[in-house]
Amino acid sequence: MVAIVDSGSTKSDWIILDEFKNVFLKAETIGFNPNFISKELIVPEIEKNISLNSVKNSITKIYFYGSGCGVQQNCDIIIEEVGKVFTNAEIIVKEDLTAAAYAAYRGKPAIVCILGTGSNSCYFDGQNIKIQLPSLGFLVGDEGSGSAIGKQLVRRFFMQKLPEDLSCEFEQTYKLTVDEVLKNMYHSTRPNAFLADFNKFVVERKGHPYLRKMVHDEMLNFFDYQVLPYKESKDAEINFIGSIAYYYEDVLRAAAAELNLHVGQIVQKPIESLVDYHIQYIL
Numbered sequence: 195m196v197a198i199v200d201s202g203s204t205k206s207d208w209i210i211l212d213e214f215k216n217v218f219l220k221a222e223t224i225g226f227n228p229n230f231i232s233k234e235l236i237v238p239e240i241e242k243n244i245s246l247n248s249v250k251n252s253i254t255k256i257y258f259y260g261s262g263c264g265v266q267q268n269c270d271i272i273i274e275e276v277g278k279v280f281t282n283a284e285i286i287v288k289e290d291l292t293a294a295a296y297a298a299y300r301g302k303p304a305i306v307c308i309l310g311t312g313s314n315s316c317y318f319d320g321q322n323i324k325i326q327l328p329s330l331g332f333l334v335g336d337e338g339s340g341s342a343i344g345k346q347l348v349r350r351f352f353m354q355k356l357p358e359d360l361s362c363e364f365e366q367t368y369k370l371t372v373d374e375v376l377k378n379m380y381h382s383t384r385p386n387a388f389l390a391d392f393n394k395f396v397v398e399r400k401g402h403p404y405l406r407k408m409v410h411d412e413m414l415n416f417f418d419y420q421v422l423p424y425k426e427s428k429d430a431e432i433n434f435i436g437s438i439a440y441y442y443e444d445v446l447r448a449a450a451a452e453l454n455l456h457v458g459q460i461v462q463k464p465i466e467s468l469v470d471y472h473i474q475y476i477l
Contacts, residue, residue, distance in 0.1 A: 195210055195211065195212055195213070195218060195249060196211045196215075196253070196254070196255045196257070196472075196477065197210050197211075197253050197255070197256040197258075197280070198211070198257045198468060198469050198472055199256065199257065199258045199259065199260070200297075200463075200465045200468055201258065201259065201260035201290070202261050202310050202311055202312075202436075203227040203230060203262070203384065203386050203387055204224070204311045204384075204387045204390065205223065205224055205225050206222065206223045207220070207221075207222055207463060207465040208220065208221040208223065208246065209466075209469050210249055211469070211477075215473050215477055219249065221246050222243075223240060223242070223243055223246075225260075225261065225387070226239075226260060226272065226276075227261040227262035228260075228262050228267075228271045228272065229261075229268065229331065230262070230383055230384045230385070230386060230387075231383055231384065233274075235383075236271075236272075236275035236276065237275055237278050237279055240276070246279075250279055250281075252282075253280050253282065253283045254283055255286070256276065256284070256285045257286050257288075257472065258272055258276065258285060258286065258287045258288075259290050259292055259468070260290055261289075263287050263288060264291070264325075264329060269287040269288075272287045273285045273287055290314070291306070291308065291315075291316045291325060292323060293435075294307070294308050294314075294464060295316055296467075296471040296475075297435055297461060297464035297465075297467035297468040297471060298318070298433035298434075298458075298459065298461065298464070298467070299320060299471060300433075300458075300459070301320070302431070303317070303318065303319040303320060303426070303430060304317075304318060304431045304432065304433050304458060305317050305421060305424055305426060305427060305430050305431070305433070306432075306433050306434075306435065307416075307432060307433070307434045307435070307439070308435050308436050309339060309340075309437075309438040309439035309446075310339065310340060310435075310436030310438055310439075311339060311340045311341055311386055311390040311438075312331070312332060312336045312339045312340075312341060312386060313335070313336045313338050313416060313420060314329045315327060317424055317426055324424075326423055327419070327420060331386075332345075332385070332386040332389065335419075337412065337415045337418075337419045337420060338412050338413050338415060338416025338420070339390070339416075339438060340389070340390030340391075340437070340438045341386040341387075341389040342389075342412055342415075343390075343393055343396060343408070343412055343438070344389035344390050344391065344396075345389050346408055347364070347395065347396060347408070348370075348375060348389065351364050352372060360402065360405070363395075364395060367395060368395075393438065393441070397441045397442075400441075400445070406445060410445050410448065410449055413442070413445055413446050413449035414452070417449060417453055417455060421455065422453070428454070428455070430456075431456055431457075431458035432450065432457050432458060433457075433458045433459050433460070433461075434446070434457065434460045435460075435461050436462070437462055437463075439460045439462075440460055440462035443460050446460070
């Protein structure tokens with residue numbers, strides 16, 4: 195059996211294929227971004243999943259695509275820890291941008307972007323992936339992402355920048371204190387996921403003019419930092435992977451149009467398309 199894993203900072207989607215390349219099972223775990231999660235949590239989190247545990251000895255190959263796996267040290271962590279559960283498997287680890295490029299590929303070159311808890315971009319010509327820009331993480335990067343939008347919302351609430359109606363609704367919804375925010379940002383294992391979680395509030399009210407402009411400005415910020423530096427940006431189709439691109443699709447397309455950029459497809463969850471790519475081109 196072969197496992198294909200798409201792991202973000204918030205969650206991981208697993209699909210197991212049988213010997214005939216048919217889907218045998220689907221599973222979900224938390225995200226295993228080594229930049230945020232302690233490596234000691236990886237094994238117990240996988241073993242918590244009854245479905246994965248039931249087939250762990252039958253899996254001979256794992257294609258793992260993960261946030262934070264753009265550096266070899268983090269790839270080694272995933273190989274070591276995941277290998278403790280799937281002892282019979284060869285484990286191949288690549289960064290999440292590779293998964294996005296594969297999932298968004300439709301036979302022609304394109305700029306491929308991730309807009310989920312974090313953000314990133316690359317250019318994929320069907321064979322080669324060009325990454326022109328580094329991923330700097332949620333502290334100084336991740337423009338347009340769930341964590342960036344969440345950060346904007348939380349900052350504006352505490353700095354009394356939100357309109358009164360939104361401020362009251364935010365306060366009633368979360369009853370959040372400064373101490374709680376600081377604790378979750380500086381003393382928890384997944385601060386970026388904590389910030390991204392506030393998108394629930396924004397998505398439910400994205401028709402509000404204030405929030406729409408806030409998200410629109412953040413999308414312009416994303417294009418400025420993550421897309422326009424590619425010389426191909428004016429001509430190539432720009433495809434997106436991730437829940438933030440999906441939920442704010444109308445705002446994202448409006449921001450792109452303002453910059454004369456062409457947005458192609460937007461895929462919320464890349465795992466199905468990623469599996470299709472493997473069946474067609476890799477397995």
